[in-house]
Amino acid sequence: MEDRSNQEQSTKIEGGEAAVIQLSRVSSLEKAGGLWCSLRPFYEGCIHFMLFVCASISILVTVGIVVVLLYESVQFFYDVPILEFLTGTRWSPLLKPQHFGILPLLCGTMLVAGGSAIVAVPIGLGTAIYLSEYASPRFRDIVKPMLEILAGIPSVVFGYLAIVFVSPIIREIFPSAGVFNAASACIVVGIMILPMIISLSEDILQSVPLSLRAAAFALGANKFEVTVRVIVPAALSGIMASFLLAISRAIGETMAVTLAAGATPKLTLNPLESIQTMTAYIVQVSQGDTPTGTLEYRTIFAVGLALFITTMVMNVIAQYILSRVGERYE
Amino acid sequence: MASTPSVKKHMQSSDKTTSDHSKSPIVRPSIPEGKSMRTADELAQATEKISVTDLSFYYSENRALTDISLSIPERCVTAFIGPSGCGKSTFLRCFNRMNDMIEGTRVEGEILLEGQNIYSPRTDIVSLRKRIGMVFQKSTPFPKSIFDNVSFGPKIAGIRRKKDLFEIVERSLQRSALWDEVKDRLSESALNLSGGQQQRLCIARALANDPDILLMDEPASALDPASTARIEDLIFELKEQYTIVIVTHNMQQAARVSDQAAFFYQGLLVESGATEELFTNPRKQQTEDYITGRFG
């Protein structure tokens, strides 16, 4: 059977080369002989199994992480009622009296996510529209690698820049601001998620069919009208999804906010104050001298679970929207 | 060019002075259901709407059209026929300057629309495109509601009042024979319509701009026979008001709907003339071969 399919293949190739290929194949087959034939299924099976193991690792790790998070969190919720955790307005597990209300951390996280979105969404969308609709190919060729570099800058660098560069400027303008403040975190995280918004949105704008542009131009629309009234609305759901993904990234962002925003869990929307996000709290406890196995230590699993659920829900929504966008233009 | 179209000669001699009494259509018994086809005489006496002189068109260095001269009469249907790649669509896109969207293209010669060269630097492309509606092969509804699709042109032209827009939408949809099917769901997405309905929606969208010329690039090639028949009926009705230029691969369709036909081959206009004559008695061998399907 093997032999026949080889012959069939080689007959498709034309000229003298084919004959040579065929000859060499046949002779190598003969040399390998019966031993090869009996080993072959085993060999194939081994490869299949090894690849399967590789693929399974990601599943096992994911499941493992979720199980650990759930297990530790359930233990935590034996001691702290889940209602208190979700509705309490004070968070001070490391100090007496202890309070376990996650709202201040959630508020800090949302403040940074919202603030960075305010920074990144207009700039990101504007850049994406410019790159997709207006920019010359040459300019695009310059900007795209730049965005990649921007996306590759480590987040700790952003955190550092926030402290030494952004925060002083903010304190210059608003003297009431602290050294650590939410605003500087918002700005640097906004810059961090910018490349993501730009590249995703630009892809989506580009995927709007040329025929729609042509149809709009043929109706006497000028470039701006075509862009604003046809292309962007057609791409809107995808653009929204890119925002969601970027905001979810901002929620998960750790290093920059830990450095820039400080470590003061506070139920406030004032960006000039120092706050603490869920991620920053986890850093604080993981690094500190909190003994493992204690209630204080378990808080990070409960907070981690809350963080995980928040970002997962946003990602799922975004992916769902993106997949629907894909279908529409098939 | 050896084959200067006969229509053009007629037109140039009759130009505008004798056109007044040519408007009323004569219903000819050979065409079913009371549809009208212009007679050769009528065609000859129709006002010239568009006049193309020695038009050559280049995609970068590739010449896609060579020295085309053609006259397009008002309120008639002109069909462009010819094998794939011969430049029909390119030529059609020259009329509303859609080729400007493609980088590196170049035009030589002139196209006069009612005596004005549309390629002169003073031409306002936006108002040109409002006067010349275009319908594409693949229907291209915007992912918006039916109402928003049809009112797109008027809206960008600055019409804001809902009542005015609604009137335009209703009139346009009625003219494109879609009103009865969609009047109860104007706010639904246009993407929910069937292919044939979408194509008629695109015609309505073009008509909403109140153009005097309608360019159609294979408007029915993606449609089933019933939808095709509806579009053809529509063309018959629309030509009472509009000058229509249609590209088609379907010889029967060209013979049925058009008054004048032009046969293109490899960027050249081989032959053009009254449809009946071109289809029954072509002057060029190439034309005859193509029409009879012996092309190759």
Ligand SMILES: Nc1ncnc2c1ncn2[C@@H]1O[C@H](COP(=O)(O)OP(=O)(O)OP(=O)(O)O)[C@@H](O)[C@H]1O
């Ligand atoms: N955007 C473009 N860039 C470069 N060349 C093009 C472009 N569009 C068309 N051409 C070339 O111009 C020639 C004419 O193309 P055109 O689309 O006008 O043909 P057509 O007669 O409409 O064919 P069909 O019947 O298949 O639609 C072809 O050789 C084609 O390859």
Ligand SMILES: [Mg+2]
């Ligand atoms: Mg074409």
